[in-house]
Amino acid sequence: MAFEIKQQGPVYDVCIVGSGAGGGMAAKILSEAGLKIALLEAGPKYDPADPEQATQLKWSWQSPRRGATTTRPFGDFDAAYGGWEIEGEPYTTKNGTQFDWFRSRMLGGRTNHWGRISLRFGPRDFKHKSYDGLGDDWPISYDDVKPYYDRVDKMIGVFGTKEGIFNEPDGYFLPPPKPRLHELMIKKAGDSLGIPVIPARLSILTRSVNKDRAPCFYCSQCNRGCTVYADFSSSSCLVKPAMKTGHVDLYTNAMAREVLTDKTGKATGVSYVDRLDLQEYQVKAKVIVLAASACESARLLLNSKSPRFPNGLANGSGVVGKYLHDSTGASRGAFLPQLMDRKRYNEDGVGGMHVYIPWWGDNKKLDFARGYHIELGGGMPMPSYGFGFGIEHLNGKYPGPDGKPKAAGGYGASLKNDYRRFYGATIGFAGRGECIAREDNYCEIDPQVVDKYGIPVLRFNYTWSDHEIKQAKHMQDTFEELIHELGGVPLGSKPGADTMYGLETPGRIIHEVGTTRMGDDPKRSVLNKYNQAHEVKNLFVVDGGAFVSQADKNPTWTIMALAIRASEYIVDELKKQNI
Amino acid sequence: MDRRESLKALAVGSLSVGALLTGCDDKKATEAEKKGAAGAEAYGRTPEEKERDARLMAEQFFTDGEMKTITVLTAIIIPADDRSGSAVDAGVPDFIEFIVKDQPRYQLPLRGGLRWLDVHCLKQYNKTFVECNTAQQTAVIDQIAYPEKATPETSQGVSFFNLMRNLTATGFFTSKIGIKDLGYVGNTPNEWNGVPDDVLQQYGLAYDAKTLEQCLKIEDRGKLMTWED
Numbered sequence: 001m002a003f004e005i006k007q008q009g010p011v012y013d014v015c016i017v018g019s020g021a022g023g024g025m026a027a028k029i030l031s032e033a034g035l036k037i038a039l040l041e042a043g044p045k046y047d048p049a050d051p052e053q054a055t056q057l058k059w060s061w062q063s064p065r066r067g068a069t070t071t072r073p074f075g076d077f078d079a080a081y082g083g084w085e086i087e088g089e090p091y092t093t094k095n096g097t098q099f100d101w102f103r104s105r106m107l108g109g110r111t112n113h114w115g116r117i118s119l120r121f122g123p124r125d126f127k128h129k130s131y132d133g134l135g136d137d138w139p140i141s142y143d144d145v146k147p148y149y150d151r152v153d154k155m156i157g158v159f160g161t162k163e164g165i166f167n168e169p170d171g172y173f174l175p176p177p178k179p180r181l182h183e184l185m186i187k188k189a190g191d192s193l194g195i196p197v198i199p200a201r202l203s204i205l206t207r208s209v210n211k212d213r214a215p216c217f218y219c220s221q222c223n224r225g226c227t228v229y230a231d232f233s234s235s236s237c238l239v240k241p242a243m244k245t246g247h248v249d250l251y252t253n254a255m256a257r258e259v260l261t262d263k264t265g266k267a268t269g270v271s272y273v274d275r276l277d278l279q280e281y282q283v284k285a286k287v288i289v290l291a292a293s294a295c296e297s298a299r300l301l302l303n304s305k306s307p308r309f310p311n312g313l314a315n316g317s318g319v320v321g322k323y324l325h326d327s328t329g330a331s332r333g334a335f336l337p338q339l340m341d342r343k344r345y346n347e348d349g350v351g352g353m354h355v356y357i358p359w360w361g362d363n364k365k366l367d368f369a370r371g372y373h374i375e376l377g378g379g380m381p382m383p384s385y386g387f388g389f390g391i392e393h394l395n396g397k398y399p400g401p402d403g404k405p406k407a408a409g410g411y412g413a414s415l416k417n418d419y420r421r422f423y424g425a426t427i428g429f430a431g432r433g434e435c436i437a438r439e440d441n442y443c444e445i446d447p448q449v450v451d452k453y454g455i456p457v458l459r460f461n462y463t464w465s466d467h468e469i470k471q472a473k474h475m476q477d478t479f480e481e482l483i484h485e486l487g488g489v490p491l492g493s494k495p496g497a498d499t500m501y502g503l504e505t506p507g508r509i510i511h512e513v514g515t516t517r518m519g520d521d522p523k524r525s526v527l528n529k530y531n532q533a534h535e536v537k538n539l540f541v542v543d544g545g546a547f548v549s550q551a552d553k554n555p556t557w558t559i560m561a562l563a564i565r566a567s568e569y570i571v572d573e574l575k576k577q578n579i
Numbered sequence: 580m581d582r583r584e585s586l587k588a589l590a591v592g593s594l595s596v597g598a599l600l601t602g603c604d605d606k607k608a609t610e611a612e613k614k615g616a617a618g619a620e621a622y623g624r625t626p627e628e629k630e631r632d633a634r635l636m637a638e639q640f641f642t643d644g645e646m647k648t649i650t651v652l653t654a655i656i657i658p659a660d661d662r663s664g665s666a667v668d669a670g671v672p673d674f675i676e677f678i679v680k681d682q683p684r685y686q687l688p689l690r691g692g693l694r695w696l697d698v699h700c701l702k703q704y705n706k707t708f709v710e711c712n713t714a715q716q717t718a719v720i721d722q723i724a725y726p727e728k729a730t731p732e733t734s735q736g737v738s739f740f741n742l743m744r745n746l747t748a749t750g751f752f753t754s755k756i757g758i759k760d761l762g763y764v765g766n767t768p769n770e771w772n773g774v775p776d777d778v779l780q781q782y783g784l785a786y787d788a789k790t791l792e793q794c795l796k797i798e799d800r801g802k803l804m805t806w807e808d
Binding site for chain 2: 052058059062063064065066067068071077081159161178199206209219220338342343346349382383384386389391392396407413415416423
């Protein structure tokens, strides 16, 4: 079989790999500055308004599996293609450890389904080592990033309220929606326990920020993608306007294989395989921007070996792939008897919680180092697959409408009525916390395994430390405190030490960052403080890989703020002919 | 007539879905094929997902005899009442046939459970479950429908019935009939302006002044946001 490697397009100013939060933002900023861009995306085109792709406002019965998670990990109507397992694209683990890697091959990547929780990192989040001696400080501070957060707020739109909490910086907010019933109850419980329950900060338009996007119409389905673009996804809010500049050539189904370099060590382009025609292509550019996701960008660098870069590109430090860390996660559900037989009304609201709990603890007084926030669930959502499961654990515990005890389980008219009575009476708490970045949590190239395109795959090594396990215990204790204060009944049994207090498998929260971290010392970091590779001046990484530490916040807002900053640095450096 | 059309008929209100489904039982395989060939219902599928749906629709897992038992069981679990039709009216047996092909882990427990049920009935009445009269069926179901009261000898039957109950409830309350029965009134564009006053009153709650001040004034919803710097 003869291979021909085809060159695509002219020599671009910039080739961006990945169209998620970081790549989308880079495409927007760089194209608006007039640069010619090649944007590579490993998956297909996606537009939530395309009737062929749209899932918004579909009913559960329109899916033969009623929305079950068989083919999409977050259910049939979730916008994200891909998942923790993709056919023909394996990854491996070592030393008996676990890491689950979520990949979304589509325009906009994983921004298509996330919770739109849009939190700035706070001043302490950038300098945690100075505070508790663990991990490393970032080479930049909150003040360096603040102007870019401000611009993201105004460009994308995020609702929230000014609270004046030191490590939860305020921004330019849209007004939040009013809390739902169970959220008011949780706020009341939080007030009496001294746990703050404040309006959520979600990138959903309660009011428009520009004429291209309509305000939210409260269907609660942001994870399905919005046909009027009232929520943020990179495809709708970044790639779309970038394409309008006329300066962007979008290559879809382009699975990047390697970053190409010349003898001087400069990056010259990217080689990729087209997932549909399986032909090999190259795109040449003056500047290469990786935004393929923290682990995928690390994989690309590690697979881009040359005599000059035997460890992989920009990896003289050996740091590429190391310091991998995902948010911690643990959760618990509860039943609120006072919500039985509740009155029906449309409580869909926005896609996600209207209020949440930011970290309130003082770690100096606790036995673990970093905080977490709590996300809330509940209300009267559209029933989908799984509705009614396990009623035999619930309906024997509460008297029937006649006040008399009932036998658990059952059948017939009386059972049918129980489902109605219990509907809308359960709530859920999910903690999302900071894991301390460690050198010995990493991804590397598996020496034996390739994917179906022949690209060597990643192998993960990841363990939780006592800090994360104790944090999960604190989450569980807090959930129970709140549930009891609410007069509720915790569902299931309390996760104990044997399950690390319900701590999720690493990777499950899909906030993995740190694999190409930034720093001032080229021996201990891959990128400088402008997301530029220390060893390759015309190579940048603008996804979560650049993070020195995850905070107890979702990473997307920080990825985008840093992507603006890095993109404008690229424009300046090109003008100065430094790269 | 496929289920989609029958639901349409229900919306028009001309015929009961139950009658339609019963009348169409014998044509099920060909209907499934037709549905598969026409492509699954449009709900934003990728080409690979469409192909998978069509393949599953064209397959048949349960035998006609098993489907009969499933139909009787689902009707016992969720019968018609003054508010809505039964699980059979809502097409739950077809949903169960699909879900076991979609999630094959259900196949063994359901097939084996159906067999357990028939053997259990044979021992007591020398008849299969569907051959039993209503009183006999009720007596058998009473032995396996209440996990905390059931005897150890029927524990496998209890597990089977728990699964049947789960799938029947999910199938019913995610159907058009079931969602209406439950009183879910969302999935439609609207303007959320908080919990209705009478509900707040019922629970002794109120939006405080700060919340009302901070939250969206619904009349501002259409206005472009600007900020004072």
